[in-house]
Amino acid sequence: MQDTGRPLTRADLTAWLPPETLTEDNLKPALRRLKQLACVRIATRDLALDAPLAEITGAMTLLAEVVVETATRLLHASLAARYGEPRNSHGEAQQLIVIGMGKLGGGELNVSSDIDLIFVYPEDGETDGERSISNFEFFTRLGKQLIAAIAEITGDGQVFRVDMRLRPNGDSGSLVCSFDMLENYFVTQGREWERYAWIKARPLTGERLDELEAIRRPFVFRKYLDFGTINAMRDLHAQIRREVVKKDMAGNVKLGPGGIREIEFIAQVFQLIRGGRDRSLQVRPTLAALELLREKNQLSPDAAAELTHAYIFLRRLEHRLQFLDDAQTHSLPDDAGDRELIAQAMGFASFEALAAELDDHRQNVARHFEAVFADPNDQDHKLDEVWRHAADEGQPAWQASLAAMGFRDPAAACARLAGIRSSSRYQQLSESTRNHFDALVPRLIEAASALADPDAVLSRGLDLLEAISRRAAYLALLHQYPQALRGVAKITGSSSWAASYLIRHPVLLDELLDASQLEAEPDWPAFRAQLGKTLDAVEPDTEQQMDMLREAHHAQVFRLLTQDLSGLLTVERLADHLSELADIMVDRALMLTWRKLLKRHVEMPRFAVISYGKLGGKELGYASDLDIVFLFDDPAPEAAEIYSRLATRINTWLSAQTSAGQLFETDLRLRPNGDAGLIVSSMAAFRKYQLESAWLWEHQALTRARFTAGDPAVGAAFEVIRCEVLKQRRDLGKLRAEVLTMRQKMYDAHATKDNEAATIFNLKHDRGGLVDVEFAVQYLVLGHAWQYEELTGNKGNIALLAMAAQRGLIPADLADAVRDAYRDYRRMQHALRLNDQKNRVDKITVTDRIAVVRRLWQTVFNTD
Numbered sequence: 001m002q003d004t005g006r007p008l009t010r011a012d013l014t015a016w017l018p019p020e021t022l023t024e025d026n027l028k029p030a031l032r033r034l035k036q037l038a039c040v041r042i043a044t045r046d047l048a049l050d051a052p053l054a055e056i057t058g059a060m061t062l063l064a065e066v067v068v069e070t071a072t073r074l075l076h077a078s079l080a081a082r083y084g085e086p087r088n089s090h091g092e093a094q095q096l097i098v099i100g101m102g103k104l105g106g107g108e109l110n111v112s113s114d115i116d117l118i119f120v121y122p123e124d125g126e127t128d129g130e131r132s133i134s135n136f137e138f139f140t141r142l143g144k145q146l147i148a149a150i151a152e153i154t155g156d157g158q159v160f161r162v163d164m165r166l167r168p169n170g171d172s173g174s175l176v177c178s179f180d181m182l183e184n185y186f187v188t189q190g191r192e193w194e195r196y197a198w199i200k201a202r203p204l205t206g207e208r209l210d211e212l213e214a215i216r217r218p219f220v221f222r223k224y225l226d227f228g229t230i231n232a233m234r235d236l237h238a239q240i241r242r243e244v245v246k247k248d249m250a251g252n253v254k255l256g257p258g259g260i261r262e263i264e265f266i267a268q269v270f271q272l273i274r275g276g277r278d279r280s281l282q283v284r285p286t287l288a289a290l291e292l293l294r295e296k297n298q299l300s301p302d303a304a305a306e307l308t309h310a311y312i313f314l315r316r317l318e319h320r321l322q323f324l325d326d327a328q329t330h331s332l333p334d335d336a337g338d339r340e341l342i343a344q345a346m347g348f349a350s351f352e353a354l355a356a357e358l359d360d361h362r363q364n365v366a367r368h369f370e371a372v373f374a375d376p377n378d379q380d381h382k383l384d385e386v387w388r389h390a391a392d393e394g395q396p397a398w399q400a401s402l403a404a405m406g407f408r409d410p411a412a413a414c415a416r417l418a419g420i421r422s423s424s425r426y427q428q429l430s431e432s433t434r435n436h437f438d439a440l441v442p443r444l445i446e447a448a449s450a451l452a453d454p455d456a457v458l459s460r461g462l463d464l465l466e467a468i469s470r471r472a473a474y475l476a477l478l479h480q481y482p483q484a485l486r487g488v489a490k491i492t493g494s495s496s497w498a499a500s501y502l503i504r505h506p507v508l509l510d511e512l513l514d515a516s517q518l519e520a521e522p523d524w525p526a527f528r529a530q531l532g533k534t535l536d537a538v539e540p541d542t543e544q545q546m547d548m549l550r551e552a553h554h555a556q557v558f559r560l561l562t563q564d565l566s567g568l569l570t571v572e573r574l575a576d577h578l579s580e581l582a583d584i585m586v587d588r589a590l591m592l593t594w595r596k597l598l599k600r601h602v603e604m605p606r607f608a609v610i611s612y613g614k615l616g617g618k619e620l621g622y623a624s625d626l627d628i629v630f631l632f633d634d635p636a637p638e639a640a641e642i643y644s645r646l647a648t649r650i651n652t653w654l655s656a657q658t659s660a661g662q663l664f665e666t667d668l669r670l671r672p673n674g675d676a677g678l679i680v681s682s683m684a685a686f687r688k689y690q691l692e693s694a695w696l697w698e699h700q701a702l703t704r705a706r707f708t709a710g711d712p713a714v715g716a717a718f719e720v721i722r723c724e725v726l727k728q729r730r731d732l733g734k735l736r737a738e739v740l741t742m743r744q745k746m747y748d749a750h751a752t753k754d755n756e757a758a759t760i761f762n763l764k765h766d767r768g769g770l771v772d773v774e775f776a777v778q779y780l781v782l783g784h785a786w787q788y789e790e791l792t793g794n795k796g797n798i799a800l801l802a803m804a805a806q807r808g809l810i811p812a813d814l815a816d817a818v819r820d821a822y823r824d825y826r827r828m829q830h831a832l833r834l835n836d837q838k839n840r841v842d843k844i845t846v847t848d849r850i851a852v853v854r855r856l857w858q859t860v861f862n863t864d
Contacts, residue, residue: 004044007051008059013038013066022074027149031067032156038063042111046319047345053312054287056319060109065204067159068098068117071149072142072205079142084129086121086138091128094121096139096176097206098146101166105200106284110315112322112329114161115150118201119143119176122208139176161328166197179208179215186219192232195220199268199275200284221276222473229272231432231476253314253321254330258362260318262369263290263311269372270298277551279537286311297514303368310361317358320345375480383442390417405449413458417441420462429469436475440465440485447489457493464488467503474506477513487512487562494565495834497622501561505661507551508558518562522577527556528584535588545592546653549585550660556581557622565834571826572798578620585663586611586628587709589653594646599638606634607643607680608710609650610718612670617704617796619826621833625665626654629705630680633714640682647680670701683714687721691728696738699725700778706794722792729786736861739779746771752840761843761850763829767857768850770825773797773818776860780804797822810859818856821849 016037018030042059045051076096080086086094101116103109119142125135151162167173168185177185186194198220203209254260267289275281278296283289287308294304320342321329333339339351348354386398402410420426420441429437444465448457468474478485488509492499502508511518531552538544560577563569569577586609594605613627614620630647632639655666671677672689681689690698702722707715750765752758764770777797785791788807791800798819805815824846829839843850857863 004041004048005050007045007055008038008041008062010062010066012041013063017070022070024074024078027071027074028152028154029156031071031149031159032154034067035063035157035159039111043323046111046316047323049347053315057103057108057110057315060111060113061104061107064100064104064109064115064160067150068100068115068146068204071146072096072098075142075145075149079138079145080127080129082129083131083133083138084127086125086127086135088123088125088135092123094123094125094135094139095206096121096142096146097209097212098204099212100200100202100204101197102200104204105202106286107202108285108315110322111319112327114163114328116163116166117147118164118167119146120179120182120212121176121206122179122211124178124180136174136176136178140174143175166194179211183215186215190219192229195229195272196268199271199282202284217282218276221272221282223276229269231480251332252330253317253332253358253362256362258310258364258366258369259330260311260314262365263307263314266290266299266307266369266372267293274298297517303371306361306364307368310365313357313361317342317346317354381439381442381446383445384438386414386445387417387421387438387441390414390421402445405445405454407449407454407458409455413445413455416459416462420466425466425469430472433469433472433475436472436479437465437469439479440475443482443485444489447486448493451489451493453493456496457489460492460496460499461489464492464499464503464506468506468509471506474509477509481513483515484509484512491562491565495561496836497834498561498565500836501558501622505554505558507660508554511555511558511562518559519566519568520559522556522559522581524577524580524584527552528587531584531588532591535592540596542592542596543658546656546658547660549588549592549653550658550663553581553585553663554661561622571823571830572796574830575614575619575621578622578624579615579618582615582620582626582664583611583708586626586650586654589650589663590646590709593649593653597642597646597649599642599645601636601638601642602634604711605632605643605646606639606711606714607632607646608714608718609708610705610715611708612701612705613667615708616706617794619796621830623833625667627667627670627701628708629668629671631683631686631714631718632680633683633711633717640678640680643680644678651679670698683717683721686718687724690721690725694725696735696782697742699782700739700742700775702726703778703781704794723785723789726781726785726792727789730782732783735779735783739775740861740863743771743775759843760840761846763825763832763839763841763846765839766850768853770822770829772853772857773801773822773825776856777801777804779860780809784809810856814852814856814859817852821852824849 013034016034018026020026022030038059042056042063046056088094097120099105099118099120101118103113104115104117109115119139121135121139123135126132127135127138147162147164150159152158164175165171167175168177168182168189174181198216201216203212252259264286267286270293271281271283271289274296281289281292281296283292290299290304290308290311293299294301299307318330321332323345324333324338324342333342336351343349343351343354346354348357383401386401390398399410399414402413407413426434426437441462444461445458448454448461451457465475465478478488488502492502531549534552535545535548538548557578560569560574560581564574590605590607590609594600594607608631610616610629610631611626612629614624615626615628630643630650632643634643636642651666651668654663656662668679669675671679672681672686672693690702702725705718705722707718746765747767750762752760752762752766758766762769774797777800781791781800784804784807788803790803791807793799793803795803801810801815801819801822804810805812828841828846832839832841
């Protein structure tokens with residue numbers, strides 16, 4: 001008697017094989033006996049409702065694996081005894097790799113499944129026996145014998161039906177192929193549906209599996225976001241639907257509407273779209289894929305739960321349908337008695353109750369399937385004619401249409417549209433790509449007309465469409481998801497800088513698909529942890545890590561940009577977020593470059609990155625460069641050389657242009673002795689320089705310096721030196737004179753000429769602007785930090801003005817007024833930069849702010 005109280009194991013299957021040596025003569029009956037014993041255990045536990053679905057499908061998969069492994073091993077040995085071992089040109093032995101496809105590959109085999117197999121082998125060559133044959137012939141014979149051992153119907157039945165139609169070229173193709181043949185087929189003939197099929201491909205036997213995976217992965221998973229696959233899978237599903245209708249299979253729980261196949265399609269389309277950029281999605285089991293898609297916000301929690309429950313229900317029902325007559329069926333029986341048996345086996349009191357539950361699940365699946373695969377643009381658009389005929393003789397009519405929609409210069413808009421249609425770039429687009437492009441332009445015109453400046457929105461949107469027209473996947477994304485196109489219109493209409501950012505990084509279009517994620521407050525600790533895991537997963541691939549670092553940074557910047565344009569962030573809060581993000585990027589670059597140094601004398605570097613300027617003061621903008629200095633505190637004699645190499649590589653990681661763009665422009669000139677100095681300094685050398693050799697402007701820069709990344713102990717030692725330097729007691733008269741001299745140099749170089757009489761005001765450099773506030777604050781810190789230690793805190797100019805007022809260094813009402821003016825200046829500067837404009841405004845709009853800043857200057861320096 002079997003122990004049906006526990007799940008089937010590999011040890012059980014091994015024990016049920018005959019104790020005597022297996023031979024070709026007894027292989028077939030032994031495997032069929034094994035199948036019978038295994039199915040008793042599996043069916044008993046399933047029908048008694050003692051086992052979850054994963055146990056049943058896992059046990060059937062395990063049975064298939066043991067059968068394939070056992071038969072392959074025995075039949076290979078038998079053939080090798082006749083013809084010798086198959087070897088490559090270097091004399092290395094070759095083995096057949098049996099690839100499980102479909103449910104076998106996914107570990108989801110049902111109780112009456114056939115098994116989909118593909119046979120491959122690494123390299124061509126010959127066997128080394130006296131009766132030598134080619135490797136191709138050897139493995140072809142082995143494949144035929146393996147199929148017969150498993151699928152041939154004998155007096156004991158069969159083990160599994162075997163389906164080989166998924167191999168290259170299907171039934172017309174050779175039974176086996178080498179790695180080279182497989183790769184060549186993928187490159188030259190591989191079709192979209194085969195990518196779908198190969199998601200679940202899993203080797204069951206053989207060696208050199210890493211090489212096989214290196215062939216499979218790039219065929220299945222593209223490096224970019226592959227939204228074009230939606231159309232291909234929509235077409236494939238339409239073919240299946242036509243076949244279902246033709247054969248009257250609407251009640252089929254696998255292929256019919258709301259069936260198992262639609263759940264698989266939903267999971268796999270997201271895998272094909274995103275799996276190349278997120279390897280965690282390259283999983284094979286359907287339920288695991290659904291859970292990952294929920295975790296990654298590609299499916300809502302409700303959708304993932306409904307699809308998961310439906311999948312489990314449908315697969316359990318599928319098993320009971322197949323237990324009924326031990327047949328591979330997926331349709332409900334017509335016989336009333338059989339229907340009641342199925343209902344009881346599913347735990348229902350009646351077939352009616354089962355049918356009601358089944359209908360609920362199928363309706364849920366169909367609804368989610370339509371949400372993913374429905375074509376939102378299957379109807380002609382009312383503005384198609386404007387796009388098609390903008391250059392025709394009837395152009396005034398189309399111009400009138402655009403004018404009625406709010407376009408201020410419809411003639412220019414029509415000319416732009418006509419220019420695109422006649423351009424060589426447009427004419428050379430493939431038919432499918434041009435179809436996407438043609439569908440998008442009218443919808444872009446419509447989206448632009450709903451915004452405040454439709455002319456600018458259309459112009460910038462067309463710039464984007466032209467820029468991405470060679471990347472069909474991005475056009476497919478905008479075509480498939482109208483909300484993404486509307487998001488493009490809104491963002492590009494709000495900011496020319498944002499439009500340029502999207503053109504440089506079109507992969508960010510994907511961010512527009514989830515509005516809730518765009519509006520979510522950043523969780524920087526979680527982002528830091530996840531980024532670390534993602535980068536570690538592709539170690540040691542430096543190129544991919546550098547790209548991933550950039551893409552992660554661009555995505556976070558874009559999310560902040562959309563919140564900024566929506567009015568959800570103050571300039572100060574935005575700068576805090578951008579600074580925190582930059583800190584994380586620098587920290588990751590440091591740790592990755594350190595890990596890759598061949599010569600390392602300690603496990604963790606005693607090294608720190610110190611930030612100055614905008615990053616140091618946490619006032620970073622979207623396009624700010626990074627002013628950074630590298631320090632170390634390590635007595636090892638080789639430390640200077642090692643950390644110099646580390647600093648150079650960090651700078652390269654941050655500033656290099658890759659296929660994913662650039663992280664930051666970096667500026668290392670604030671290090672001791674500037675461009676003439678060493679790229680990295682010891683703490684002792686840094687302290688000596690600051691106390692004995694540094695210029696006053698370098699001490700001014702120290703007021704906005706802080707530890708950003710690396711060893712916190714080195715960062716703490718830097719802070720001690722910084723405070724020591726800032727707290728030096730200085731001669732106020734001499735300090736005032738030096739600060740005024742430095743300010744005058746900057747004024748002469750950058751301010752508006754004839755500043756007093758000018759009607760235009762430079763927010764940053766003119767008298768009464770941002771630089772005046774910064775210089776006044778720096779003077780107060782350098783002149784009085786010896787007396788009031790809190791002034792050494794890197795709190796930002798707004799907070800330091802309040803501290804200075806509390807200590808009586810400036811009047812409190814003046815401090816408040818200047819704080820407000822400083823905030824206003826930064827908001828204005830930020831708004832100008834969002835539209836690529838210079839830091840200039842009409843002076844009359846800021847006269848009150850200029851006045852309060854000039855009053856601060858007079859109060860602090862006793863001069864105009």
